[in-house]
Amino acid sequence: MGETLAPAEPVRFFLERFGLTENALGETVGNAVARKADYADLYFELSRTQTIGMEESLVKSGGAHVSQGVGVRVVAGDKTGYAHSDDVSIEKLQLATTAAQAIAHDSGEPKAVAVSRQRPQHDLYALANAPVDTPLAGEVDLLSKIDVAARRYDPRIKNVIASIAVQEKAVLVVNSDGSMVGDVQPLVRLNINCIAEENGQRQHGSAGTGGRVEYSFLLEGDRWLRFVEQAAEQALRNLHATPAPAGTMTVVLGPGWPGVLLHEAIGHGLEGDFNRKKTSAFSDLMGKPVASPLVTVVDDGTLPNRRGSLNVDDEGTPTGRTVLIEKGILRGYLQDRLNARLMRMPLTGNGRRESFAHIPMPRMTNTFMLAGDSTPDEIIRSVDRGLYAAYFGGGQVDITNGKFVFSASEAYLIEDGKLTRPVKGATLIGDGPEALKRVSMVGNDLALDEGIGTCGKDGQSVPVGVGMPTVRIDGLTVGGTAA
Numbered sequence: 325m326g327e328t329l330a331p332a333e334p335v336r337f338f339l340e341r342f343g344l345t346e347n348a349l350g351e352t353v354g355n356a357v358a359r360k361a362d363y364a365d366l367y368f369e370l371s372r373t374q375t376i377g378m379e380e381s382l383v384k385s386g387g388a389h390v391s392q393g394v395g396v397r398v399v400a401g402d403k404t405g406y407a408h409s410d411d412v413s414i415e416k417l418q419l420a421t422t423a424a425q426a427i428a429h430d431s432g433e434p435k436a437v438a439v440s441r442q443r444p445q446h447d448l449y450a451l452a453n454a455p456v457d458t459p460l461a462g463e464v465d466l467l468s469k470i471d472v473a474a475r476r477y478d479p480r481i482k483n484v485i486a487s488i489a490v491q492e493k494a495v496l497v498v499n500s501d502g503s504m505v506g507d508v509q510p511l512v513r514l515n516i517n518c519i520a521e522e523n524g525q526r527q528h529g530s531a532g533t534g535g536r537v538e539y540s541f542l543l544e545g546d547r548w549l550r551f552v553e554q555a556a557e558q559a560l561r562n563l564h565a566t567p568a569p570a571g572t573m574t575v576v577l578g579p580g581w582p583g584v585l586l587h588e589a590i591g592h593g594l595e596g597d598f599n600r601k602k603t604s605a606f607s608d609l610m611g612k613p614v615a616s617p618l619v620t621v622v623d624d625g626t627l628p629n630r631r632g633s634l635n636v637d638d639e640g641t642p643t644g645r646t647v648l649i650e651k652g653i654l655r656g657y658l659q660d661r662l663n664a665r666l667m668r669m670p671l672t673g674n675g676r677r678e679s680f681a682h683i684p685m686p687r688m689t690n691t692f693m694l695a696g697d698s699t700p701d702e703i704i705r706s707v708d709r710g711l712y713a714a715y716f717g718g719g720q721v722d723i724t725n726g727k728f729v730f731s732a733s734e735a736y737l738i739e740d741g742k743l744t745r746p747v748k749g750a751t752l753i754g755d756g757p758e759a760l761k762r763v764s765m766v767g768n769d770l771a772l773d774e775g776i777g778t779c780g781k782d783g784q785s786v787p788v789g790v791g792m793p794t795v796r797i798d799g800l801t802v803g804g805t806a807a
Contacts, residue, residue: 363398690790691791
């Protein structure tokens with residue numbers, strides 16, 4: 325993929341690159357369902373990725389990676405046969421189809437499907453320049469500026485670890501329903517980590533940004549500098565943070581990135597596969613109260629230039645805006661083709677896969693809670709004693725019961741209605757459904773994350789977005805280190 329691709333070009337690109345024809349693809353996908361299968365699709369992908377990293381004021385890593393291949397899926401009932409190849413040709417497609425067909429036992433007559441080109445309904449990230457066309461020297465220069473700026477911010481910043489990753493991925497999906505749709509998906513991500521040292525103590529701070537944008541997005545108005553300052557300030561603040569208290573208390577979640585708790589503790593439980601198999605804490609609760617009436621949660625894959633957005637999902641379905649919880653009532657699940665068919669529910673455009681070597685499954689795109697009526701100041705003033713969590717690090721969730729443990733990398737005490745001392749070592753412990761019911765105030769300051777989210781599920785990672793307004797949760801368990 326030596327040239328930048330326009331959103332309208334991926335069909336032509338793949339046909340010409342691999343010597344394919346629409347008739348040959350129609351015959352291949354038609355033969356895939358001939359053995360009494362319910363559905364089949366072909367997923368072509370070509371991806372270019374560049375990464376570069378700096379540490380200790382030196383470029384320590386860098387690489388360019390090009391991958392291409394095709395995956396063939398055959399679905400019969402609740403069974404999926406999948407085969408993939410990085411050698412793309414009609415012969416390899418036929419071999420992969422035969423392997424994927426092993427799940428369908430009854431033979432049928434070979435047939436051809438008349439496939440027709442379709443344009444994506446959205447155009448969410450039309451760019452003049454592909455991110456991967458950025459000269460390497462420009463990326464090295466930006467990393468050097470980040471390193472210098474962080475160290476100048478405060479002499480206690482002793483090390484800076486920063487990286488830039490840019491990607492352009494072209495995909496083409498051909499399915500047994502007769503549709504053939506392509507997309508070109510750009511992606512940019514900047515990560516910054518600062519390490520501060522004082523009196524033998526070391527603390528870490530992190531920040532980052534990105535999206536389906538051009539590389540110049542990082543440079544506009546020195547945008548990168550804001551994240552240098554955030555990472556440095558977080559590390560410095562934690563040098564003087566006191567150990568977090570432990571116990572049951574009111575917790576206020578800040579806007580934006582704290583939505584990762586919503587994503588993990590609640591969002592995964594609303595994915596169709598877990599609910600079809602009845603392994604989710606939200607199984608069989610459609611139309612019933614699962615949260616405070618103040619809570620409305622949506623998943624929206626149509627937000628322009630957002631990291632989690634897509635013109636079409638990885639099954640060729642247009643992305644959309646799905647209301648998951650509306651004023652506390654469970655209204656929807658996130659679906660791919662397999663689970664939507666088996667659950668007799670509509671497609672939501674949430675079939676996603678890491679690459680051509682992976683089977684698609686229901687996944688989130690951009691998941692967030694809608695804004696409420698309270699101001700952030702009103703929420704803080706309403707708390708006599710509690711914890712304000714501004715930024716999260718890692719966390720763990722059990723999908724079957726929604727129980728979670730999350731570590732807050734930036735947190736403060738709330739005392740007498742005011743933010744006071746920064747604290748460290750705070751963990752939030754609870755379960756998603758119960759936490760939703762304990763939401764007592766929702767702010768009017770909805771914010772999405774800065775474009776750094778990556779979601780893991782069943783060994784696959786995909787880019788996502790999260791977000792929320794300031795939210796008060798009553799009676800949440802806080803694990804701390806204070807005596």
